[in-house]
Amino acid sequence: MPSSRTLITLFSLVGLAALGGYAWHVNRTPAPGQPVAAQVKTAGAGGGGGGGAGQAAPVVVETQAVSVRVLDDDVSAVGSLVSNESVVLRPEVSGRIEAIHFRDGEPVRRGEVLVELDAAVQRAELQQARANLTLAEADFSRTQDLFGRKFVSRSSLDDARAKLEVARAGVALAQARLARMQIRAPFDGVVGIRSVSPGDFVKDGDVLINLEDIATLKLDFRLPELYLDRVRSGQTLELSSDVLPGERFAATVEAIDPLVDAEGRAVRLRASLPNPDMRLRPGVFVRVRLILAERGEVAMVPEAALVPAPGDVQFVYRVADGKVQRVNVRTGQRRDAMVEIVDGLQPGMVVVTAGQLKLRDGAEVKVAAAGMAPRAD
Known part of the structure; x- marks a missing residue:
């Protein structure tokens, strides 16, 4: 007679077989009102079949x-602006400043008197020289008249003529000394900020004021030596500065230094650009783009x-x-x-x-x- 454990195992196997058969029958039988073809289509869609997987969306x-x-064939560099002309005015002689005829930072014209030193002594010397000249001219005139009437010798006439020339030279010398007491502008430009005042005693060579011609500016920059055969005078370049962001200025190459820097292997170039509004100033750092050629x-x-x-x-x-x-x-x-x-x-x-x-x-x-x-x- 079989044991109870054997009977339990037998009943379990029979139950599992019955459940498997029922599940197969349910899945095989279509739902009421649904065709078999529709059921197959639905199963295919739900199974993630490979029918549409091979066609990826664009x-x-x-x-x-x-x-x-x-396109411009160009090269970039950096440089600094310098004045077209720049000078520091200094007296040639010692003296006391009598008058200053300019205001700091204002434009001046060439030949205008900027600083005047006390010239009382020089004016007196000029007056004395002119008096000597008047006397020498009168003496020469008398000697010449007497020589024409045979009352004096040729040597006396030559001596009077020499004294006349010395007197004329004395006047010219006194005028030159007087002129050196006035400091004039050597060119049109803008004066800087002075550090002297009327009444100051200055020695020869002391700094009085700087004068800058900034109506036109020069631009000094360097390029590697490999561009030496591609740069020439007259080429156009474009520059920009952080002082005036977003603006571009045109300049023209004026000179190329014949000497190449042996240490930096670079060649120095100088360009010029007009600055009528004086918006740019000497010493400003700029970025440079030199146009070497144009390609279409x-x-x-x-x-x-x-x-x-x-x-x-x-x-x-x-x-x-x-x-x-x-x-x-x-x-x-x-x-x-x-x-x-x-x-x-x-x-x-x-x-x-x-x-x-x-x-x-x-x-x-x-x-x-x-x-x-x-x-x-």
Whole structure:
């Protein structure tokens, strides 16, 4: 007679078999009112079958056509502005300042008296020299008359003539000494800030005032020696300064130093630029862009279109017939977020500028509409 454990095991197996059969019957039998074909279609949809998995949706991207523009072949540098003419005025003789005829920072004209020293002694010397000249002229006139009447010798006439020349030289000397007591502007310009006052005693060589001609400015800058054969007088350059942000000024190369700096391996250049409004000042730091040549018909694409790859390689995705093609490119100069394409693309071709992360060679793409940006994920 079988044991109770054996009977329990037997009943369990029979129950499991009955449940399996019932489940198979329920899944096989269509629900009331639903055709078998519909049931099969529903099961296929719910199972995540591979019927539609092989067709990926097009990737939304932004594109832009390869443009053509004129590109300047240039080089950048930094420099400083200097005055067209600059001088520090100093007295040639010692003396006491009698008068100052200018205001700090104001324009002055060439020949205008700026500082006048006490010249009482020099004026007296000039007066004395003129008196001597008057006497010498009268003496020479009498001697000449007497010589014509044979009352004096030739040597007396020559002596009177020599005294007349000495008197004239004495007047010229006194006038020169008097003139040195006045400090005049050697050119048109703007005076600086003085550090002397009327009544001060100054020695010869003491600093009185600086004078700057800033109606035209000069620009000194340096370039590496490898550009020596590409720079010449008359070339145009563009400069900017933090003093006047956002503004550009044009200058012209005037001179190239014949000596190349042996330590820095650089050549010094000087340019000039008009400064009629005097908005720029000497000593200002500027950034320089020297235009070496102009090139036309240069293919340009946005920098965002470039995709870096291992091995110092760059490529872009070109769009054609709704699909992308990977194209390796060789780049040149960059300007205003655009990059020159030296090789690999032709003007008019369309490249992807956004959405490259989800692309692969040959993928289908959809160009984003205006105001619709491609998703990054």
